[in-house]
Each structure stands twice: as C-alpha cells, then as structure tokens.
Amino acid sequence: MLSAFRSALATPDLRKKILFTLAIVAVYRIGATIPAPGVSFAAVKACTAQADQQGVYQLLNLFSGGALLQLSLFATGIMPYITASIIIQLLTVVIPRFEELKKEGQSGQNKLTQYTRYLTIALAILQATGVVALADRGTLFQGCSQPIIPDNSIYSLTLIVVTMTAGTAVMMWLGELITERGVGNGMSVLIFLNIAARIPAEGANIISNGGGIALVVVLAFGLVIIASVIFVEQGQRRIPVQYAKRMVGRRMYGGTSTYLPIKVNQAGVIPVIFASSLLYLPQLLSQLIGDPQSNSGWQSFIQNYLVNQSSWVHILLYFLLIIFFTYFYITITFNVDERAEEMKKFGGFIPGIRPGRPTAEYLSFVLGRITLPGSLYLGIIAILPNFFLSLTGSGNNQNFPFGGTAVLIMVGVGLDTVKQIESQLMQRNYEGFLK
Numbered sequence: 001m002l003s004a005f006r007s008a009l010a011t012p013d014l015r016k017k018i019l020f021t022l023a024i025v026a027v028y029r030i031g032a033t034i035p036a037p038g039v040s041f042a043a044v045k046a047c048t049a050q051a052d053q054q055g056v057y058q059l060l061n062l063f064s065g066g067a068l069l070q071l072s073l074f075a076t077g078i079m080p081y082i083t084a085s086i087i088i089q090l091l092t093v094v095i096p097r098f099e100e101l102k103k104e105g106q107s108g109q110n111k112l113t114q115y116t117r118y119l120t121i122a123l124a125i126l127q128a129t130g131v132v133a134l135a136d137r138g139t140l141f142q143g144c145s146q147p148i149i150p151d152n153s154i155y156s157l158t159l160i161v162v163t164m165t166a167g168t169a170v171m172m173w174l175g176e177l178i179t180e181r182g183v184g185n186g187m188s189v190l191i192f193l194n195i196a197a198r199i200p201a202e203g204a205n206i207i208s209n210g211g212g213i214a215l216v217v218v219l220a221f222g223l224v225i226i227a228s229v230i231f232v233e234q235g236q237r238r239i240p241v242q243y244a245k246r247m248v249g250r251r252m253y254g255g256t257s258t259y260l261p262i263k264v265n266q267a268g269v270i271p272v273i274f275a276s277s278l279l280y281l282p283q284l285l286s287q288l289i290g291d292p293q294s295n296s297g298w299q300s301f302i303q304n305y306l307v308n309q310s311s312w313v314h315i316l317l318y319f320l321l322i323i324f325f326t327y328f329y330i331t332i333t334f335n336v337d338e339r340a341e342e343m344k345k346f347g348g349f350i351p352g353i354r355p356g357r358p359t360a361e362y363l364s365f366v367l368g369r370i371t372l373p374g375s376l377y378l379g380i381i382a383i384l385p386n387f388f389l390s391l392t393g394s395g396n397n398q399n400f401p402f403g404g405t406a407v408l409i410m411v412g413v414g415l416d417t418v419k420q421i422e423s424q425l426m427q428r429n430y431e432g433f434l435k
C-alpha cells in the first residue's frame with residue numbers, strides 16, 4: 001500500500017489529485033470545528049465530555065467526526081446522505097419508475113442522484129431540528145447546568161437549523177469534488193476522515209483510564225482485528241460463467257470464460273448501521289417525548305438493557321439484528337432473477353446449470369450459503385466493542401476504537417482507495433511490447 005502511494009506521489013497527475021483531496025479535507029475539518037451561530041462554545045466545551053458518554057449519540061458523533069457534540073457547522077455529519085442513499089436504493093426495488101431510471105444508464109443514475117440530494121436536504125433539516133431541540137431542552141448534554149443556546153428564540157433556533165442544513169449541503173458538494181477531481185469516493189473519504197479524527201481522543205481516553213499498557217494491548221488487538229477484516233473483505237466466491245459463440249453480422253462474438261464474483265461480505269456495513277439505528281431509536285424517542293428527568297419503568301428498561309452497551313440483552317439483540325438485516329439487504333439489492341436473465345440474454349451460462357430459472361435457483365443457493373458466514377462475521381466484528389465493555393465492566397465510559405462500524409468503514413474505504421490508485425497507476429505505466 002505504501003509503495004502505491006509513493007508511486008502516486010511521483011506521478012504529476014495523481015499528485016495533483018492527492019493534494020486537491022488533502023485541501024478539501026483541510027477545509028472540511030476546519031468547518032467541523034467552527035460552532036454554529038448562536039451556540040455558546042464555552043458551554044459546549046465544558047459539557048462535551050459528559051454528553052460523549054451517552055450511547056444514543058455515539059453513532060451520529062462517530063460519523064460527524066465529533067462535530068455533533070460541538071454543535072458545529074457540520075454537526076449533522078454525513079448521516080443524512082447515507083440514509084438518503086440507502087432509502088433511494090431500497091426504493092429502486094419497490095418503485096417501478098426508479099427501477100427504470102436505474103436501467104437507463106448514466107442519465108437515469110444522474111436523476112437518482114438528484115433525488116438523493118433532495119432527500120438528503122430534507123433529512124438534514126429533520127436531524128438538525130432534532131439536535132437543536134435536544135440541546136435546547138438539556139437532553140443532548142445531560143447534567144450540564146450552563147445554557148448551550150443562550151438566546152433560545154425562534155429566530156435563533158431557526159438560524160442554527162438553517163446553518164447546519166447548509167453545512168450538510170456543503171459536505172455533499174465537497175464529497176462530489178473529491179469524487180470528480182480527487183482520489184477515491186468523496187463521501188467515503190469524508191466518512192473515513194470523521195472516524196479517523198476520533199482515534200486520538202479514544203487513545204487518550206484509554207491511556208487516562210488504563211495506562212500505557214492498556215493502550216499497547218488495545219493496539220495489538222486492533223491490528224489483529226484489522227488484518228482479519230482485510231482478509232474477509234477480500235474473500236469472494238467466483239462462480240464460473242461461460243459465454244457461447246454467436247454470429248453478429250460477419251463477426252464472431254462470445255466463446256469467453258469469466259466469473260461472477262460474490263463477496264463474503266456482500267452487504268458491506270449497511271446492516272450494522274441499520275441495527276445500530278434501530279437500537280438507539282427507543283432512547284431517542286423517549287428523550288424527545290418524555291421528561292428527561294423522570295425515571296419511569298420503561299425508561300429504566302431502555303437505559304439498562306437497550307442503551308447500556310455492556311448489557312447482554314443489548315449485545316444479543318445487536319447480533320441478531322445484524323444477521324437479519326444482512327439477509328434482508330442482500331435479498332433486496334442482489335436480484336438473482338435479474339442476473340440470470342442478463343446472463344441468458346447475452347448467451348452466458350454456468351457450466352452444468354441450465355440458463356434461466358435453474359441458474360437463478362443456483363445463484364440463490366450459493367448466495368444463501370455465503371451470506372451466513374458473512375452475517376456472522378459482521379455480527380462478531382460489530383459486537384467486539386460491546387463484548388470488550390462487558391468484560392471490563394466499563395459500561396459506556398470507554399469506546400473500543402477497533403471494532404464495529406469504525407473498523408469496517410475504515411478498512412473498506414482504505415482498500416477501495418488503494419485499488420483506485422493502483423488502477424490509475426497501471427493505466428499510466430502500462431508497458432507495451434516495444435518497451
């Protein structure tokens with residue numbers, strides 16, 4: 001990987017793309033530290049350590065790179081765009097119009113991208129409104145006596161919501177700039193950056209709680225986890241596909257052999273995000289609807305069993321939800337009937353399997369068998385931080401930085417970025433027969 005980056009820096013064109021990406025990253029991180037207008041920065045700084053321990057905000061704070069609990073310009077983070085992309089992708093299967101746009105090629109994809117942007121802005125308004133309401137009520141920073149928003153008039157609250165929504169729009173624009181003129185997928189790079197920005201703070205937290213030995217143990221354990229994730233993420237089942245020869249005019253086409261790759265982790269990190277959001281939803285609703293100072297029976301149950309990450313009820317539900325959403329997401333996104341029909345249309349077939357319906361049944365059988373280890377792998381990686389907290393008895397006071405959503409996203413984005421750099425290097429350094 002390091003040799004690929006060294007060769008990329010030696011290539012003028014790629015060096016410009018890398019420097020452009022770094023410049024966009026610097027602009028983004030500056031915006032993530034500037035507080036929104038009307039927010040007391042001193043009060044936020046004093047109360048951040050207490051609010052960071054609340055489990056309901058850990059996922060949102062992770063994807064915003066700590067900007068959520070600073071109420072900065074980019075406090076809503078990239079979550080509205082992720083949610084909008086997932087919704088549009090799922091609606092493609094349900095709404096025929098979206099399915100037609102997907103089949104139209106680049107023009108249809110541009111239209112779906114436009115719908116994703118509109119939905120992202122709508123979700124950003126809802127999320128910013130919820131964050132501002134929680135901060136104004138004292139729920140976002142529990143136990144904080146200082147007013148986060150000194151002037152809580154309608155005008156001031158509306159200005160903060162509009163500013164955070166505009167920050168989400170700017171983040172989308174920066175991500176698209178990286179995709180078009182930089183290196184890697186822009187949105188993925190921003191997510192990677194947000195997660196990486198939290199690692200130094202988590203390392204300092206581990207040192208303050210357990211000392212230097214604990215940090216060394218965690219780093220060694222983290223290296224083993226990262227190596228295991230890379231090994232599984234690269235794993236795939238290659239189904240051989242043979243294309244029959246056919247005459248088109250005076251030319252002969254087909255007769256080639258290829259394969260259909262099915263990854264072990266075909267669903268990516270989406271099931272983990274779904275499961276995390278579903279587990280955090282009860283506490284969020286209880287804080288929005290109920291009295292944050294009350295201690296009713298159902299609020300105690302949610303706090304002790306659903307929010308408490310060291311609870312075995314939370315760990316078991318989290319694991320089962322990840323397995324369920326893995327099968328659910330793969331069933332929706334990987335259409336075996338459509339793949340079998342495309343292979344039949346272009347004269348392709350799997351050796352020993354008849355084209356058409358038998359091919360679809362075979363693909364469904366293989367996908368079902370490979371999804372099981374993939375879902376178990378996702379569940380185990382996701383519950384590693386929770387299992388670590390349960391064994392150490394540290395509750396929610398310490399985040400394990402090398403497990404769950406963080407390591408899955410960082411490894412996935414890192415591998416994808418390196419592959420893109422290597423592919424561009426191969427295009428520029430291809431050696432012909434005469435060289």
